[in-house]
Amino acid sequence: MAEMTKFWYLENFNLFEGLKSESMDELNRISSMQNISKNQPVYFPNEPSNSIYFLKKGRVKLSRMSPGGKEMIIGLVNRGEVFGELAYLDEGERKDFATTMDEVLVCAINKDDFKQFVEQNPELNLRLTKLMGLKLRKYSERIEELVFKDAEQRVISFLLRLAGENGKKVGDEIFVKPFLKHQDIAELTACSRQTVNSVLTDLREKGVINFDRKKLIIHNSEELQKKL
Numbered sequence: 001m002a003e004m005t006k007f008w009y010l011e012n013f014n015l016f017e018g019l020k021s022e023s024m025d026e027l028n029r030i031s032s033m034q035n036i037s038k039n040q041p042v043y044f045p046n047e048p049s050n051s052i053y054f055l056k057k058g059r060v061k062l063s064r065m066s067p068g069g070k071e072m073i074i075g076l077v078n079r080g081e082v083f084g085e086l087a088y089l090d091e092g093e094r095k096d097f098a099t100t101m102d103e104v105l106v107c108a109i110n111k112d113d114f115k116q117f118v119e120q121n122p123e124l125n126l127r128l129t130k131l132m133g134l135k136l137r138k139y140s141e142r143i144e145e146l147v148f149k150d151a152e153q154r155v156i157s158f159l160l161r162l163a164g165e166n167g168k169k170v171g172d173e174i175f176v177k178p179f180l181k182h183q184d185i186a187e188l189t190a191c192s193r194q195t196v197n198s199v200l201t202d203l204r205e206k207g208v209i210n211f212d213r214k215k216l217i218i219h220n221s222e223e224l225q226k227k228l
Contacts, residue, residue: 013054013082015054015082015131016124023117026117026120030109030114030117031054031109033056033105033106033107034105034108035104036103036104038100038101038103039100041097041099042084042098042100042104042106043097043098044094044097045064045093046093046094047093047094048093049087049092049094050087050111051087051108051110052087052088052108052109052111053082053107053108054081054082054107054109055078055079055080055081055105056107057104058101058105059076059101059102059104060076060104061075061076061077061099061184062074062075062083062097063096063099064097071187072187073184074139075139076101076188085131085135088114088115101180102178151189151195152195152199153227154191155185155189155195155200156203156228158185158189159209160228163176163216163221167218173217173218174217174221175215175216176215176217177214177216178214179212179214179215182197203224206223208223208224209224
């Protein structure tokens with residue numbers, strides 16, 4: 001049953017869509033599936049970069065530590081996404097650390113096994129190139145936001161991006177479940193927690209959004225866009 005479940009999870013990643021059944025059998029053989037509880041490390045910086053991870057359930061945050069010892073979140077990984085993929089490019093040691101934000105389910109594949117698998121399925125090369133290019137573009141957009149937008153605009157940009165990537169449209173509203181802690185949003189937008197709280201509270205009082213610990217509801221995305 002566990003092997004069938006793992007096969008189903010891998011088969012439903014867009015990266016592997018359309019592969020032959022023989023290839024999926026091989027992918028199933030070389031991968032391992034693991035449940036990890038909330039607030040636990042998946043990997044640490046400076047450890048060997050040996051595996052690539054496919055997130056099937058939950059959320060993972062990727063962080064780096066500043067020279068002053070402050071955690072800086074550089075990205076969020078959501079269900080259906082890949083992380084640790086720099087191992088594929090022969091990254092010697094991890095530069096960041098990955099921590100679970102919920103109970104997660106990950107499929108891990110050794111980078112050498114994965115390289116051999118890609119050689120046997122060359123159509124994956126283009127998909128991987130597009131995947132890495134998309135991630136680089138996202139990082140570039142975040143850097144531009146840090147340079148050119150004020151704190152309120154950075155928080156609003158984050159809300160719109162979160163809604164676009166994880167939201168579910170119901171009528172004219174967008175629901176995002178679960179929401180993030182204000183401290184996590186602060187670290188993602190280079191703001192203070194107090195600033196994040198102030199911006200979110202102001203938007204709620206104006207009827208643009210509503211939120212609690214479990215969800216974010218965007219009542220009027222057009223009004224948010226106008227604030228950028």
